[in-house]
Amino acid sequence: xxxxxxxxxxxxxxxxxxxxxxxxxxxxxxxxxxxxxxxxxxxxxxxxxxxxxxxxxxxxxxxxxxxxxxxxxxxxxxxxxxxxxxxxxxxxxxxxxxxxxxxxxxxxxxxxxxxxxxxxxxxxxxxxxxxxxxxxxxxxxxxxxxxxxxxxxxxxxxxxxxxxxxxxxxxxxxxxxxxxxxxxxxxxxxxxxxxxxxxxxxxxxxxxxxxxxxxxxxxxxxxxxxxxxxxxxxxxxxxxxxxxxxxxxxxxxxxxxxxxxxxxxxxxxxxxxxxxxxxxxxxxxxxxxxxxxxxxxxxxxxxxxxxxxxxxxxxxxxxxxxxxxxxxxxxxxxxxxxxxxxxxxxxxxxxxxxxxxxxxxxxxxxxxxxxxxxxxxxxxxxxxxxxxxxxxxxxxxxxxxxxxxxxxxxxxxxxxxxxxxxxxxxxxxxxxxxxxxxxxxxxxxxxxxxxxxxxxxxxxxxxxxxxxxxxxxxxxxxxxxxxxxxxxxxxxxxxxxxxxxxxxxxxxxxxxxxxxxxxxxxxxxxxxxxxxxxxxxxxxxxxxxxxxxxxxxxxxxxxxxxxxxxxxxxxxxxxxxxxxxxxxxxxxxxxxxxxxxxxxxxxxxxxxxxxxxxxxxxxxxxxxxxxxxxxxxxxxxxxxxxxxxxxxxxxxxxxxxxxxxxxxxxxxxxxxxxxxxxxxxxxxxxxxxxxxxxxxxxxxxxxxxxxxxxxxxxxxxxxxxxxxxxx
Numbered sequence: 221x222x223x224x225x226x227x228x229x230x231x232x233x234x235x236x237x238x239x240x241x242x243x244x245x246x247x248x249x250x251x252x253x254x255x256x257x258x259x260x261x262x263x264x265x266x267x268x269x270x271x272x273x274x275x276x277x278x279x280x281x282x283x284x285x286x287x288x289x290x291x292x293x294x295x296x297x298x299x300x301x302x303x304x305x306x307x308x309x310x311x312x313x314x315x316x317x318x319x320x321x322x323x324x325x326x327x328x329x330x331x332x333x334x335x336x337x338x339x340x341x342x343x344x345x346x347x348x349x350x351x352x353x354x355x356x357x358x359x360x361x362x363x364x365x366x367x368x369x370x371x372x373x374x375x376x377x378x379x380x381x382x383x384x385x386x387x388x389x390x391x392x393x394x395x396x397x398x399x400x401x402x403x404x405x406x407x408x409x410x411x412x413x414x415x416x417x418x419x420x421x422x423x424x425x426x427x428x429x430x431x432x433x434x435x436x437x438x439x440x441x442x443x444x445x446x447x448x449x450x451x452x453x454x455x456x457x458x459x460x461x462x463x464x465x466x467x468x469x470x471x472x473x474x475x476x477x478x479x480x481x482x483x484x485x486x487x488x489x490x491x492x493x494x495x496x497x498x499x500x501x502x503x504x505x506x507x508x509x510x511x512x513x514x515x516x517x518x519x520x521x522x523x524x525x526x527x528x529x530x531x532x533x534x535x536x537x538x539x540x541x542x543x544x545x546x547x548x549x550x551x552x553x554x555x556x557x558x559x560x561x562x563x564x565x566x567x568x569x570x571x572x573x574x575x576x577x578x579x580x581x582x583x584x585x586x587x588x589x590x591x592x593x594x595x596x597x598x599x600x601x602x603x604x605x606x607x608x609x610x611x612x613x614x615x616x617x618x619x620x621x622x623x624x625x626x627x628x629x630x631x632x633x634x635x636x637x638x639x640x641x642x643x644x645x646x647x648x649x650x651x652x653x654x655x656x657x658x659x660x661x662x663x664x665x666x667x668x669x670x671x672x673x674x675x676x677x678x679x680x681x682x683x684x685x686x687x688x689x690x691x692x693x694x695x696x697x698x699x700x701x702x703x704x705x706x707x708x709x710x711x712x713x714x715x716x717x718x719x720x721x722x723x724x725x726x727x728x729x730x731x732x733x734x735x736x737x738x739x740x741x742x743x744x745x746x747x748x749x750x751x752x753x754x755x756x757x758x759x760x761x762x763x764x765x766x767x768x769x770x771x772x773x774x775x776x777x778x779x780x781x782x783x784x785x786x787x788x789x790x791x792x793x794x795x796x797x798x799x800x801x802x803x804x805x806x807x808x809x810x811x812x813x814x815x816x817x818x819x820x821x822x823x824x825x826x827x828x829x830x831x832x833x834x835x836x837x838x839x840x841x842x843x844x845x846x847x848x849x850x851x852x853x854x855x856x857x858x859x860x861x862x863x864x865x866x867x868x869x870x871x872x873x874x875x876x877x878x879x880x881x882x883x884x885x886x887x888x889x890x891x892x893x894x895x896x897x898x899x900x901x902x903x904x905x906x907x908x909x910x911x912x913x914x915x916x917x918x919x920x921x922x923x924x925x926x927x928x929x930x931x932x933x934x935x936x937x938x939x940x941x942x943x944x945x946x947x
Contacts, residue, residue, distance in 0.1 A: 254398045255407035257330040258282065261391055262433060263321040266415050269314045270388060271430045277400060277437035282334060285382030285390040289315070291342040293350040293372055300352075301369060321415075332356045336395030341375055345387045349375035402445050405438070409449030413517060414525050416450055454507075456522070457481065459646065461504040461589070463638045468630070469498040469601055476638040478645050483880050486645045492567065492634055496627035497613055498601045502635055504532055504589025506582050506642065523585065531584035532635065534591045534622070536615060543621050544591075550584060552636050558583050565640040567633055574651075577644035591635055598627065655890060668701050741768055787831035794834065796824045796870060800859055802831075803838045814846050816857045824861055824868060827923050827944050836919050837927075840912040841872050841940050848876025848938060858936065869943035871930075878937035884929035888917040 258275070261284040265273045268288030276283040291300065314320060331338055336356055343349035354370040382390040398404070416433045433450070435443050463476035473489040509523050532552060533545030544551050563576040595614050602612035613627035622628045672694060679690040745764055797820040804816045826834060842857065849855045854875045861870045879887065890911055920927045925944040932939035 253407070254334060254400070255404055255411050257333040258284070258408055259411040260330045262412055262415065265389070266318065266431055267314060267320045268389065269316040269318065271432065272385075273431070273433045274382060274384070275433065275435050277435075280396055281392055281394045282396065282400075283382065283390060283392040285384065285388065287381070287385040287388040290344040290347075290381070290387045290389055291350075292344050292347050293352075293374075295344075296340070296342065296350070296352055296370075296372060331391070331393055333397065335393035335397060337393070339392045339394070340389065341379065341381060342389040343375075343379075343381060343387050348377060349379050349381070351375045400438075402442050405435070405442055405446045406449045409446050410517065413450050414521055454505075456508050457505045458508045459506040459642060461506070461638050461642050462502070463635070464501045465497065465634055466499055468500075468634075469495050471495060474500075474634050474637070476641060478638075478642045480646075480649070482883055482886075484649075486641075488572065488641055490569075490637055490641075492630055492637055494626055494630045496611070496625070497630040497634065498598055500591060500593050500631055500634060502532070502589060502591040502638070504587055504635075504639065506646075507586050507588070509586055526588065527585040530586065530588050532587065532589040532591055534593065537594050537596060541615065541621065545584075545589075552632060552639065554581060554584055554587075554636075554639070557581060565644070567637045568640050568644065572641060572644055574644045574648045577647040578640065579643075580646040580650070581640070581643040587639075591631070593631065595622075652890065668697070668704070672697060672701075784831075787835075789830060791828050791830055793825045793828050794831065795822065796820045796826050796861065797822055799826060799831065799834050800838055800870075803835055804842065806835070807839055807842055810843060810846070812846055812855075814849060814855045814857060816842070816859070818859045820859055820861045820870065821863075824863065827925060829923050833919050833923065837916050837942065838872075840916050844912050845872065845874035845876060845938065845940075848878075849874055850876075852876055854935070856936075866946040867943065868946070869941055872940045873932050873936035874938050875935060876937055878932075879929050881929060881931065887929070888913045888927065890914045 262273055262275070265284065265286035265288050268286060268290070270286035270288030273284065273286045276285070338354040338356070340352040340354075341349060350372060351374075352370045352372045359369070380386065381388040412433060415431050435446050438446075459478060459480045461476065461478050463474060465474040466472055468474070471491075473491045475487065475489045477485055477487045479485045507522075507526060509519060509526060511519070529545075531545040531549050534541045534551075543549060550556060557578065558581055561579075562581075563578045565573060565578060593613060595612075598613040599607060606612050610623060611625055611627070613625075613631060614623050615621065616623055622631075675690055675694050675697070679687040679694075682690060741764065745761055745768075748761065797818055800818050800820060804811070804818070845857050846855075852875050857872065857874045859870065859872050861868065863869075917927055920942060923944070925942050927940070927942050930939045930941045
């Protein structure tokens, strides 16, 4: 502040002046990156309520054309040519209801960074078109900012904006300063992804939110790079829930399949209370919105987007009902149940429940889905009294909400059942993954060898007394390593025995199931004998008893590897063909008449182990193959081998469902299963638990064998391989 004495000396007021170079400072130097500068133009199109934007690259030009509200020449003069205008701060939403992306009023100046000249053509609806031209170098050379500007004039009355739209804006930049390649367009797409919803979301958005960005004038492969980057943020889905109800009024069940991104699929069929709803179809994506996002998208931006557009949207004959899906539309009760930390579903039956499973219930901000219904169809299948009462799935007179009746409740329960089912499977998988990590025993051999080598290298350069001490430590370390080897051998022996016991335990469950059937047969024979009728055919009774004895003997063979002390404890180098043949015969009770062909040379010997150990490997592999062939027209297993010098491998192939090779190693982890086993097979204790292949790997590791799934030879669908070396 000037003192009173100084004020008396100030006789003339002078205005600030602004150098035209400020245009460069506010635009070019403020932005700094070409993709950011170009994105400012596209965002202006978004703020102008455009639904379509075309970016065209010419030999020395870039044109951005949109079908937005456009400008009049007075708008251009009052807003575009006025640096720092605050009209977007005062009007934070557009006429369509969009939240504007800009507010500082300097983004338009960033185009200086892209090229030397700018040409603009625009038209508002029911207005005349105009054009404007800006020469940035001349403006900056003008010296004073108020002397800088643009040439503005009337355009052809019949002109189409960008040769395409009746209204909107087209901006062409020439005298380009940068080369636009694959990386620059990928950066542009990353900057703009949140404006354009991916194809799977477009149908569910209201008109105000639809915004399509297309690229022209670039090589096809670069355009693909741009499009892929625009979709990257939506590649972070972790599961998709697909379900359908057909003929619900006739009592038919709904079906759902939950598919996780690695391909694991969990199908189920179910029925909710009521026969009010006849048909519905839905598809819901679940996203992970934490950690690193695909395509370099910021987590906070992705979360904001899904909070606004997420949830499950409802379509009635392809007409979107506006109050379902999006921010604060909790028609499925997901937010309510999540906030109350419920851990048990009120819809799922006991066999699908997992303790604390609803901990993985997604919120609306983590899902995006569509539900398709047809109220006209529901009306056509409803009884006349229901039509008169409006007690079928129907919309209110205002055509915005569904009537809250029994049919609507059944729709809610049908979709929510599927989401609860996903939550249970997701939580179950996470717990199994944690358990798998706990059960993994790290190998110490590589680490100890590394430490010994480090000690040796230190000793080479150490003084003699220190080197001697290091040598003593190394000797003690070797003693420790020998003890570790003994411990490992003892542990391996225990693991083999436990694996054999576990395999026999499953066989015991199968035996119990077989005994139940045999008891029914025996009771029938006993009842016939008790009647003592003259018409009793003794020959048929004797034949039935013989068959009973044969089946019981066959089932009893499942126990043979542990019943015989020699098989249980004696380690031998068994002949592979004899071992496999014997295990196939022992497993007849559970092979379900599957044909097994063994083509292994008679002289091929397995690594030294007990028969019980080999039984644990091959019986589990065979049972796994049998389960995979449920429903197959051809049910065949083939065992072959390949030997090259001291390296040997046995292949067991089947005509079952097949496995995904890219992550098939996961099948050897505890409780991982990808094949749904029918209840009658689960009741045998054979399959469905996810530990059979874990036993196989545990025993194989103990025998220094390697197991894996490999590419099968036609006509087989699955090939299991066990390999070892004689070295």
